[in-house]
Amino acid sequence: MSKKPVRVAVTGAAGQIGYALLFRIASGEMLGKDQPVILQLLEIPDEKAQNALKGVIMELEDCAFPLLAGIEAHSDPKTAFKDTDYALLVGSRPRGPGMERSELLAINGAIFTAQGKALNEVASRNVKVLVVGNPANTNAYIAMKSAPDLPAKNFTAMLRLDHNRAASQIAAKTGKAVAEIEKLAVWGNHSPTMYADYRFATIGGESVKAMINDETWNRETFLPTVGKRGAAIIAARGLSSAASAANAAIDHMRDWALGTNGKWVTMGIPSNGEYGIPKEVMFGYPVTCENGEYKIVEGLEIDAFSQECIKKTLDELLGEQDGVKHLI
Numbered sequence: 001m002s003k004k005p006v007r008v009a010v011t012g013a014a015g016q017i018g019y020a021l022l023f024r025i026a027s028g029e030m031l032g033k034d035q036p037v038i039l040q041l042l043e044i045p046d047e048k049a050q051n052a053l054k055g056v057i058m059e060l061e062d063c064a065f066p067l068l069a070g071i072e073a074h075s076d077p078k079t080a081f082k083d084t085d086y087a088l089l090v091g092s093r094p095r096g097p098g099m100e101r102s103e104l105l106a107i108n109g110a111i112f113t114a115q116g117k118a119l120n121e122v123a124s125r126n127v128k129v130l131v132v133g134n135p136a137n138t139n140a141y142i143a144m145k146s147a148p149d150l151p152a153k154n155f156t157a158m159l160r161l162d163h164n165r166a167a168s169q170i171a172a173k174t175g176k177a178v179a180e181i182e183k184l185a186v187w188g189n190h191s192p193t194m195y196a197d198y199r200f201a202t203i204g205g206e207s208v209k210a211m212i213n214d215e216t217w218n219r220e221t222f223l224p225t226v227g228k229r230g231a232a233i234i235a236a237r238g239l240s241s242a243a244s245a246a247n248a249a250i251d252h253m254r255d256w257a258l259g260t261n262g263k264w265v266t267m268g269i270p271s272n273g274e275y276g277i278p279k280e281v282m283f284g285y286p287v288t289c290e291n292g293e294y295k296i297v298e299g300l301e302i303d304a305f306s307q308e309c310i311k312k313t314l315d316e317l318l319g320e321q322d323g324v325k326h327l328i
């Protein structure tokens with residue numbers, strides 16, 4: 001018997017990430033090849049954006065995806081999020097060359113107050129929310145704080161792009177396949193302060209740290225390359241990453257919904273005090289997922305260098321949180 005369709009809301013649906021994301025959701029890459037979906041697409045109430053959204057919808061229709069059970073266009077989050085089971089909050093301004101993601105808070109922060117409130121009012125009580133719009137961690141924090149009737153654990157931020165970037169750099173350095181890498185972690189903020197940590201990582205059961213055996217490469221090449229990859233892409237393309245961001249969003253939601261079979265992935269999630277991070281800070285942690293729930297990998301040893309890196313990214317997040325008090 002075929003499954004009942006689930007509702008997937010996507011904001012910023014006519015933007016560049018939206019264009020790389022929607023067709024993959026509709027084809028079953030996110031929630032499984034047996035899971036029908038209804039897309040509830042939100043764009044700003046602006047003629048140009050709504051027209052662009054109409055064009056995207058025409059293309060979705062023309063794909064004749066067997067799993068696409070319905071498509072809706074919206075200009076109000078209160079209708080777009082009605083009964084939604086999944087919400088991918090992408091819609092917001094991307095940064096341009098020379099900007100830091102945190103500079104977007106003043107421009108984008110308020111979007112997430114309104115959307116958090118709308119989710120609180122009309123979404124499924126089990127909605128799984130992923131914030132992609134930058135600065136993703138603090139926007140997710142704003143949305144979570146604006147939705148007091150929904151469980152805080154339903155709100156997450158996208159660190160998966162950093163995780164995938166780190167895996168790709170390690171694969172290139174070791175000459176091994178990306179699929180063989182296990183137990184990689186990215187701690188903290190989706191910003192250059194994030195701490196990509198391969199101390200526990202293995203390839204074919206062997207330690208990646210021992211395989212690389214080059215602490216200078218870790219500190220002077222690996223960490224800055226992963227941390228500044230978004231800026232490097234903006235410098236090269238003149239636009240921020242889109243296909244890789246959409247891919248990371250698919251990975252994040254798929255793993256959360258369908259499980260990771262014990263494999264570690266990175267998600268930005270509200271802290272419950274794990275690893276000394278204050279409660280509610282939206283922090284990148286290594287997690288495993290099972291039965292639609294994520295679970296932090298606990299008990300990892302944090303050495304002095306890691307502690308220093310975690311403190312730096314935490315301090316940045318606390319500063320961002322402090323700066324958005326007025327939005328909550």
Ligand SMILES: NC(=O)c1ccc[n+]([C@@H]2O[C@H](COP(=O)([O-])OP(=O)(O)OC[C@H]3O[C@@H](n4cnc5c(N)ncnc54)[C@H](O)[C@@H]3O)[C@@H](O)[C@H]2O)c1
Nearest residue numbers: 012014015016017091092093094132133134136158161245
């Ligand atoms: N977390 C990550 O890893 C990551 C990676 C890449 C990009 N991003 C961020 O994702 C966001 C979107 O990037 P993009 O390249 O798709 O941008 P884009 O400008 O191409 O598209 C954004 C779309 O969002 C729409 N929008 C703006 N405000 C909205 C609102 N309140 N409600 C609904 N829609 C709204 C715009 O009309 C536009 O169509 C940016 O903030 C970018 O920095 C995050």
Ligand SMILES: O=C(O)C[C@H](O)C(=O)O
Nearest residue numbers: 095101134230231240241
């Ligand atoms: O860097 C950006 O501004 C876009 C995105 O967050 C990225 O990491 O590519």
